[in-house]
Amino acid sequence: MSEIQNRFQDLFGTAPEIVAQAPGRVNLIGEHIDYSDGFVLPFAIKDVTTVALRRRTDEVIRIASLQRSHEIFEFTLESLSPLTGEPWTRYPLGVVWVFSELHKLSGLDILVDGRVPLGAGLSSSAALECSIATGINELFDLRIGLADLARLTQRAENIFVGVPCGIMDQSISLMGRAGSALLLDCRDLSSKNIPFDIAPENLELLIIDTQAHHSLVDGGYAERRASCERAVAELGISSLRDISVTELLNRQAELDPVTFIRARHAVTEMARVLSAVTALEARDFAELGRLLNASHASLRDDYTVSCLELDCAVDTAIANGAIGARMVGGGFGGSAIALISKDDTATITAAISGAFKKAGFKAPRFFTSLPSEGAHITERALPR
Numbered sequence: 001m002s003e004i005q006n007r008f009q010d011l012f013g014t015a016p017e018i019v020a021q022a023p024g025r026v027n028l029i030g031e032h033i034d035y036s037d038g039f040v041l042p043f044a045i046k047d048v049t050t051v052a053l054r055r056r057t058d059e060v061i062r063i064a065s066l067q068r069s070h071e072i073f074e075f076t077l078e079s080l081s082p083l084t085g086e087p088w089t090r091y092p093l094g095v096v097w098v099f100s101e102l103h104k105l106s107g108l109d110i111l112v113d114g115r116v117p118l119g120a121g122l123s124s125s126a127a128l129e130c131s132i133a134t135g136i137n138e139l140f141d142l143r144i145g146l147a148d149l150a151r152l153t154q155r156a157e158n159i160f161v162g163v164p165c166g167i168m169d170q171s172i173s174l175m176g177r178a179g180s181a182l183l184l185d186c187r188d189l190s191s192k193n194i195p196f197d198i199a200p201e202n203l204e205l206l207i208i209d210t211q212a213h214h215s216l217v218d219g220g221y222a223e224r225r226a227s228c229e230r231a232v233a234e235l236g237i238s239s240l241r242d243i244s245v246t247e248l249l250n251r252q253a254e255l256d257p258v259t260f261i262r263a264r265h266a267v268t269e270m271a272r273v274l275s276a277v278t279a280l281e282a283r284d285f286a287e288l289g290r291l292l293n294a295s296h297a298s299l300r301d302d303y304t305v306s307c308l309e310l311d312c313a314v315d316t317a318i319a320n321g322a323i324g325a326r327m328v329g330g331g332f333g334g335s336a337i338a339l340i341s342k343d344d345t346a347t348i349t350a351a352i353s354g355a356f357k358k359a360g361f362k363a364p365r366f367f368t369s370l371p372s373e374g375a376h377i378t379e380r381a382l383p384r
């Protein structure tokens with residue numbers, strides 16, 4: 001038995017029926033445009049959340065986490081309603097809740113082992129939601145496809161947890177493929193795997209967790225979404241996907257200055273994603289780096305979702321030889337990525353640590369990851 005199966009047995013007194021896991025993500029490019037029907041280019045990272053599940057004969061839901069001193073939280077299916085429970089339990093409960101709206105479920109025992117760094121902007125929440133969804137889908141033989149699982153888990157986060165996220169994080173956690181980034185069309189969730197094979201070029205993607213978490217995160221994200229919705233309404237279009245960069249520039253006078261620069265970020269970022277795919281397919285990493293830098297400048301200056309720590313990480317990486325760098329995820333803290341030569345890893349990480357120390361920031365953490373596999377079942381003890 002695996003570690004999580006043993007711990008499940010110790011806590012709940014019986015073995016789990018199934019073990020599922022789902023990864024966190026980084027986004028190469030395509031930031032803050034998933035909720036505007038844009039294209040995004042994320043990949044699944046190697047860090048995963050693993051969950052063990054067992055169906056019960058009653059309607060009780062029991063949840064525990066290996067990261068939370070084994071306390072068991074107990075609910076019933078009937079009592080589930082948005083925003084109830086300890087904040088972290090809302091992610092798994094929200095997923096149970098969205099499934100229970102559509103299918104007759106029994107109670108469940110659930111044990112979580114979350115190994116995606118928390119608060120680093122690497123989507124530990126999507127990893128948790130998608131591991132639970134993958135487990136329930138299999139356990140109750142629901143045969144729901146990946147795009148619908150992404151929509152369900154996003155709904156769990158939007159309604160039950162109360163976070164107005166887009167669809168990117170859940171989609172990549174479910175659909176990721178080892179060796180590839182995922183070109184995802186957020187309008188219809190169609191996708192294409194784009195090989196991201198940088199090792200032969202002696203390159204690596206450095207992930208820099210700034211360890212900064214600013215309190216404006218929640219309001220700031222919702223406010224940016226609202227700006228995009230306002231631009232769409234005022235321009236009389238159905239989404240920012242439907243307007244070219246040139247057309248937006250021609251219609252600048254129809255928008256107030258802030259709404260205009262928010263929309264300019266969205267439409268230029270959508271164009272950069274497609275250029276990045278062309279660059280990757282041509283193995284033109286210098287061009288990819290240029291696009292990463294342009295994405296960061298747009299997020300910093302037009303969308304204003306960066307922060308001092310993210311700018312410091314990006315600027316220091318570039319000043320010390322990175323080919324390109326940018327913030328990833330929602331912003332206001334979390335992580336940045338830098339495309340670097342492997343030969344420069346030590347210099348760049350030392351320079352960033354030094355710059356953070358000098359600025360009086362918390363010490364940053366560094367990771368690397370190649371594109372890894374999306375959510376899947378790892379152990380099964382079902383009668384087949």
Ligand code: GLA
Pocket residue numbers: 030031032033034035165166167168169329330331
């Ligand atoms: C967060 C959200 C995503 C996406 C990114 C920004 O990670 O969960 O849906 O909007 O921010 O690209």
